[in-house]
Amino acid sequence: MQTVSTLVELRLAVDDLRKSGTIALVPTMGALHEGHLTLMREARRHADHVVASIFVNPTQFGPNEDLDAYPRRLAEDAALLEAEGVALLWAPTVEAMYPTGFATSISVSGVSEGLCGASRPGHFDGVATVVCKLFNQVRPDHALFGEKDWQQLAVIRTMARDLDLVLPQVSNIHGVPTVREADGLAMSSRNAYLSPEQRAAAVTLPRAMRAAIEDIEAGDNVAGALMRLRAALAEAGFGPVDYVTLADATSLAPLAETPQGPARLLVAARIGGTRLIDNMPVGPAKGEE
Numbered sequence: 001m002q003t004v005s006t007l008v009e010l011r012l013a014v015d016d017l018r019k020s021g022t023i024a025l026v027p028t029m030g031a032l033h034e035g036h037l038t039l040m041r042e043a044r045r046h047a048d049h050v051v052a053s054i055f056v057n058p059t060q061f062g063p064n065e066d067l068d069a070y071p072r073r074l075a076e077d078a079a080l081l082e083a084e085g086v087a088l089l090w091a092p093t094v095e096a097m098y099p100t101g102f103a104t105s106i107s108v109s110g111v112s113e114g115l116c117g118a119s120r121p122g123h124f125d126g127v128a129t130v131v132c133k134l135f136n137q138v139r140p141d142h143a144l145f146g147e148k149d150w151q152q153l154a155v156i157r158t159m160a161r162d163l164d165l166v167l168p169q170v171s172n173i174h175g176v177p178t179v180r181e182a183d184g185l186a187m188s189s190r191n192a193y194l195s196p197e198q199r200a201a202a203v204t205l206p207r208a209m210r211a212a213i214e215d216i217e218a219g220d221n222v223a224g225a226l227m228r229l230r231a232a233l234a235e236a237g238f239g240p241v242d243y244v245t246l247a248d249a250t251s252l253a254p255l256a257e258t259p260q261g262p263a264r265l266l267v268a269a270r271i272g273g274t275r276l277i278d279n280m281p282v283g284p285a286k287g288e289e
């Protein structure tokens, strides 16, 4: 595996790879876990070569968020990617990614406005802009993202469709189902922030979500099921809850009644200082997962 950190090197390496086949891009912020590695394996099913990026993008972090604390483990990550058969690692510095600062930003209205968009103002502008740059830099045939960041996937698909981005078609943006720990907690680089006690309590998040989904699918009142989910989180020691929302799986419009089509239960909540997110399919047609 080749690792490159400047755009000039990246372009040369990508041109070289393209001579012998198609390219799938997997953007990440590093501190890789089994969820990321599953994306790499899935990418290999779609294209001849996998290009991974590792970039902790400052423009998607709010002023009081964990940009400085975010784990950075480039050497360890590179070894994991190499073992997965990744051909090229694009690991730019902030200066390489934003050499002249930044005057242009992409803002996707609608899908980016509620949920994480409401609790992390500006976050999805930062994500959309850097993913657009990554697409333009690598010009992949396919790109893969985790369903764990369901809203992010919706924002990226909308941006790619609206801007006719270089991928052959929006269906070449692939969502990969959430990889979970044995007890059900969604894998996340931020799980490393949890103390052993917080980690033990965190399992309440997926468990209480599954219980709420069972209730909603059995026809229980939606507001009541979501209230019981909030209560379970509070009892387990979760602090502020950013949102507990039942939403249409595609538009992300909130649903107050039993869903008639594919829907998603989405939660963001804090335990200690750590913000955890999760989402699961709900309803008669369960959507992608």
Ligand SMILES: Nc1ncnc2c1ncn2[C@@H]1O[C@H](COP(=O)(O)OP(=O)(O)OP(=O)(O)O)[C@@H](O)[C@H]1O
Residues within 6 Å of the ligand: 027, 028, 029, 030, 035, 036, 038, 039, 144, 145, 146, 147, 148, 149, 176, 177, 178, 179, 180, 186, 187, 188, 189, 190, 191
């Ligand atoms: N558990 C998971 N299962 C599947 N995909 C995942 C999982 N966790 C992250 N991903 C995906 O990996 C890609 C890179 O994500 P990122 O590097 O931010 O990791 P993360 O674990 O989500 O970190 P964070 O703690 O910042 O949420 C994204 O497309 C994300 O959705």
Ligand SMILES: CC(C)(CO)[C@@H](O)C(=O)[O-]
Residues within 6 Å of the ligand: 027, 028, 029, 055, 057, 060, 127, 130, 131, 149, 152
């Ligand atoms: C897509 C992404 C790599 C953009 O910085 C990031 O938001 C992430 O890791 O999910």
Ligand code: BAL
Residues within 6 Å of the ligand: 029, 060, 061, 149
């Ligand atoms: N996985 C989403 C990236 C972020 O939280 O900034």
